[in-house]
Amino acid sequence: MKSVLLIVFSGTGNTLLAAEMLRDRFTEFGIRADIWDITGEGQFDPAEYDVIGLGYPVYAFNTPLFFLNFVKGLALQGNLQGKRVFIFKTSGEPSFPNNASSFSLMKALKNCEIIGDYHFLMPYNIIFRFPDGLVKQMYCYAQKYSALIAANIMTGNTAGAFVPISLFSRFISFIFKIQGPGANINGIFYRVNRRKCTLCKRCVRDCPSKNIRMANNRFHFGFNCQMCMRCSFFCPADAINIGILNPWRVNGAFRFEELKHNAAVDGNFINGKTKGPWRMYLAYFERLDRELSPHTSLLSPKSNHP
Ligand SMILES: Cc1cc2nc3c(=O)[nH]c(=O)nc-3n(C[C@H](O)[C@H](O)[C@H](O)COP(=O)(O)O)c2cc1C
Numbered sequence: 001m002k003s004v005l006l007i008v009f010s011g012t013g014n015t016l017l018a019a020e021m022l023r024d025r026f027t028e029f030g031i032r033a034d035i036w037d038i039t040g041e042g043q044f045d046p047a048e049y050d051v052i053g054l055g056y057p058v059y060a061f062n063t064p065l066f067f068l069n070f071v072k073g074l075a076l077q078g079n080l081q082g083k084r085v086f087i088f089k090t091s092g093e094p095s096f097p098n099n100a101s102s103f104s105l106m107k108a109l110k111n112c113e114i115i116g117d118y119h120f121l122m123p124y125n126i127i128f129r130f131p132d133g134l135v136k137q138m139y140c141y142a143q144k145y146s147a148l149i150a151a152n153i154m155t156g157n158t159a160g161a162f163v164p165i166s167l168f169s170r171f172i173s174f175i176f177k178i179q180g181p182g183a184n185i186n187g188i189f190y191r192v193n194r195r196k197c198t199l200c201k202r203c204v205r206d207c208p209s210k211n212i213r214m215a216n217n218r219f220h221f222g223f224n225c226q227m228c229m230r231c232s233f234f235c236p237a238d239a240i241n242i243g244i245l246n247p248w249r250v251n252g253a254f255r256f257e258e259l260k261h262n263a264a265v266d267g268n269f270i271n272g273k274t275k276g277p278w279r280m281y282l283a284y285f286e287r288l289d290r291e292l293s294p295h296t297s298l299l300s301p302k303s304n305h306p
Pocket residue numbers: 009010011012013014015016056057058059060061062090091092093094095098122123124125126227228229
């Protein structure tokens with residue numbers, strides 16, 4: 001295996017960050033790895049690559065429709081025919097219906113050899129503010145996990161490569177498909193605070209579904225919002241109101257590297273003594289510990305894991 005193409009959609013940057021971690025790990029192992037951000041510049045030819053990675057953020061226990069349709073398009077054109085493909089998703093919680101988010105994607109990949117379905121825990125950038133300790137823990141685990149994934153793909157190891165998808169989680173995921181039209185409807189209620197707005201139009205340029213336009217000096221939000229939150233999250237003036245979700249809006253990027261190196265922040269936030277709702281994260285970290293322990297020799301010395 002010589003090359004990997006990581007095809008990614010990322011609203012607020014987490015999935016892109018996971019893709020960058022994977023790219024760096026593959027590169028350290030001497031494998032060419034490129035990232036194709038489907039909302040960015042440039043076009044890549046999957047035929048040129050030995051392995052394809054597909055990365056997306058989980059939205060309401062599903063693959064974002066925007067990304068699913070993109071992959072379906074690639075599959076229909078035969079661009080993924082016979083390819084070895086792995087999935088990597090990011091989500092804020094370790095709850096089991098998130099696992100089923102890849103079900104529809106896998107169906108679209110029926111002409112491919114699926115070699116893994118991996119799940120990164122990354123903090124919500126919007127809606128909830130995660131405690132620094134948990135953010136640090138998620139980030140450090142994501143770094144180790146990316147090394148494990150890269151090693152798995154290289155060696156062909158599929159033990160632990162697939163998150164379990166139960167019938168019940170598929171059912172929950174199916175019910176939550178309502179989020180698609182829900183996002184479209186919520187999107188028309190987005191508003192720009194003209195007192196804060198500097199008219200930089202970054203939101204117009206960045207919107208992956210071209211749902212924001214400016215006419216007669218006014219912003220118009222169409223009926224095609226994916227609820228990726230990119231407009232609000234990256235607005236330099238924090239001027240975008242996100243409809244019914246606005247009361248919960250907590251914009252602001254996490255400074256992952258700063259947290260990682262800040263000794264005052266305890267990165268062992270979730271541990272055996274954790275009580276209450278945070279405890280649901282324990283099983284995720286314990287599973288990764290189990291998966292990582294036999295592979296320590298494969299984890300790159302260069303990757304600076306804590
Ligand atoms: C509209 C929306 C729906 C989400 N739904 C879920 C969900 O069902 N389960 C979950 O664990 N996280 C959910 N999240 C959190 C994201 O999956 C998580 O923050 C992800 O890492 C974001 O990736 P990105 O920064 O690449 O967009 C949701 C986030 C948004 C914006």
